[in-house]
Amino acid sequence: MFWDKEWETLSRAELEQWQLRRLRSTVQHVARHVPFYQQKCAERGLGARAILSLKDIRRLPFTTREDLRATYPFGLLAVDRADVIRLHTSSGTTGKPKAMFFSKKDVAGAADLIARCLVMTGVGRGDVLQNMMTYGLFTGALVMHYGAEKVGLMVIPAGPGNSERQCLLMQDFRTTVFHTTPSYALYLAQFLKERGIDPRRDLSLRKAYIGAEPYSDETRRKIESALGVKVYNSYGLSEMNGPGVAFECEHQQGMHLWEDHFLIEIVDPATGNPVPDGEEGEMVLTTLRREAMPILRYRTRDITSVIRTPCPCGRTHRRIRRITGRADDMLIVRGVNLYPQQIERVLMSLPAVGHSYQIHLEGLDELIVKVELADASFDGRVEHLVNLQREIVERLRADLLVKPRVELLPPGSLPVSEGKAKRVFDKRIL
Amino acid sequence: MSTIKEVAVFAENKLGQMAIITKVLADAGVNIRWVTIATTETFGVIKFLVDRCDEAFAALRQKGFTVSLIDVLAIEVPDKPGGLFEVADTLRKNAVNVENASGFVTQSQKRAVLLIEVKDIDRAEQVLKKKRLRLLGADEALKL
Known part of the structure; x- marks a missing residue:
């Protein structure tokens, strides 16, 4: 099913032609209205006329999150303030926030992308979406909300947390799809189980849109089997509208990135040079349709690769693979590079392991993984717990090439997060 | 069948856990007849032989403990x-x-x-x- 078949199946040649045209007008737009880009382009002696092919994008400057903070609050605004109809901010963990502005057209554009995403997964009028992301300055909930209304779903703006109420809403209003983070989905599954609610028998859930934190395919399967839903991976970031940048279709094999709105590059995170076609690297995105705040070559810090083969669904917009990590999240332990997602993948592949985990780095490069036991796995025997702990150590060591210390904990020992989960605690004295 | 049941609790190996658990049992009016504790560096399993096994199990479970009954x-x-x-x-x-x-x-x-x-x-x-x-x-x- 298509929301906008013409755009979604546009031929590659036409799509690229459109991208080039939009890239040139975006450069022209920012060079005229945004002093930050004016200066950067002047330093390089660039104008819109310098962009002759899509490859010329490499001549344009990168934009980093530090640039967004440094120009806060209005530095990257490209239209008159009176033309802005919405503000979102993204706090990040340190320092000043980043401000994101939307014109009327931008709000509509973001909603339109969500509409494509939802329809692509097979929902429509009559479906009930329980939106459990945080409403407010965070883009996650509102952007999804507008898109879902556009398609004609009934939206329950539940917001995050308060599992008791989430559960009640699901039962009373027959929620069919929901939108949340992977950690909250897992928590909710546990919560329902404790209350004796069987989602397959007692609820009407069909699909879940899970995003805002990177997660592994093992976690996806865990959520699918615990809640009896199909889980679609959703990728977005506040700097690029929020959710709806890339999304899985019914085939659940990578996320279609809407290339008429965003130009994608994959670069080596260390050098910024393009990586060979199809290889993994940091994703760099340029907005092609945004008015209020276009961004050139944004360093997302997200590590992924582009799938080169076409998707059986018929969409021409290329797919990206599940985010394997954030360039910033990469940990170096005893000289070995590893991503928290690698650890998660191993943990979630073990049925006796519960949903929550934490990664601690302490002392002189010691890796400690704290993980909860799945509640049903406790049979009263300490030997079984010791064996499981040993198995986790072995599996992690084989995958990471670093031997961790594993602390197995009773279910519910680790704090539950309702927003983005904090999982890595680096307290090394190096 | 002569099997009898013990209540096993999975607890973190940290200060005060035993006190918290036995308080739950005390409040539930459960009398402990026998206890064994097996610990590792980070966790322990405490097993109780109690007069009212089902009540002990329910009370601990309700307080969020991971419990199991063993024969x-x-x-x-x-x-x-x-x-x-x-x-x-x-x-x-x-x-x-x-x-x-x-x-x-x-x-x-x-x-x-x-x-x-x-x-x-x-x-x-x-x-x-x-x-x-x-x-x-x-x-x-x-x-x-």
């Missing part, structure tokens, strides 16, 4: 030299492996009791009875 056999061990050997020998000869065991001697009645956990509890029961070793039922074990 054990309570064997009356002749209180004389070689008494425990007789039990152990019977189990060995019948290839019944003991996963966990704990024992106590009651002062008042001069009786010794061994609690054992085994994989095949029916078989263990059968071989012990055949050897004329006495297994205590829940009522009897709790009255000691």
Whole structure:
């Protein structure tokens, strides 16, 4: 099913032609209205006329999150303030926030992308979406909300947390799809189980849109089997509208990135040079349709690769693979590079392991993984717990090439997060 | 069937856990007859033999503890030299492996009791009875 078949199946040649045209007008737009880009382009002696092919994008400057903070609050605004109809901010963990502005057209554009995403997964009028992301300055909930209304779903703006109420809403209003983070989905599954609610028998859930934190395919399967839903991976970031940048279709094999709105590059995170076609690297995105705040070559810090083969669904917009990590999240332990997602993948592949985990780095490069036991796995025997702990150590060591210390904990020992989960605690004295 | 039930609790190995758990049992009006604790560096499993097993289980579960009920056999061990050997020998000869065991001697009645956990509890029961070793039922074990 298509929301906008013409755009979604546009031929590659036409799509690229459109991208080039939009890239040139975006450069022209920012060079005229945004002093930050004016200066950067002047330093390089660039104008819109310098962009002759899509490859010329490499001549344009990168934009980093530090640039967004440094120009806060209005530095990257490209239209008159009176033309802005919405503000979102993204706090990040340190320092000043980043401000994101939307014109009327931008709000509509973001909603339109969500509409494509939802329809692509097979929902429509009559479906009930329980939106459990945080409403407010965070883009996650509102952007999804507008898109879902556009398609004609009934939206329950539940917001995050308060599992008791989430559960009640699901039962009373027959929620069919929901939108949340992977950690909250897992928590909710546990919560329902404790209350004796069987989602397959007692609820009407069909699909879940899970995003805002990177997660592994093992976690996806865990959520699918615990809640009896199909889980679609959703990728977005506040700097690029929020959710709806890339999304899985019914085939659940990578996320279609809407290339008429965003130009994608994959670069080596260390050098910024393009990586060979199809290889993994940091994703760099340029907005092609945004008015209020276009961004050139944004360093997302997200590590992924582009799938080169076409998707059986018929969409021409290329797919990206599940985010394997954030360039910033990469940990170096005893000289070995590893991503928290690698650890998660191993943990979630073990049925006796519960949903929550934490990664601690302490002392002189010691890796400690704290993980909860799945509640049903406790049979009263300490030997079984010791064996499981040993198995986790072995599996992690084989995958990471670093031997961790594993602390197995009773279910519910680790704090539950309702927003983005904090999982890595680096307290090394190096 | 002479199996009796113990309540096993999975707890973090940290200060005050035992106090918190026993408080829950006290508040539920459960009397503890026997306790064993197995710990590792980070966690422990505490097993209780209590007078009201289901209440203990429910109270701990309700307070968010990870609990499990396990079946054990309570064997009356002749209180004389070689008494425990007789039990152990019977189990060995019948290839019944003991996963966990704990024992106590009651002062008042001069009786010794061994609690054992085994994989095949029916078989263990059968071989012990055949050897004329006495297994205590829940009522009897709790009255000691």
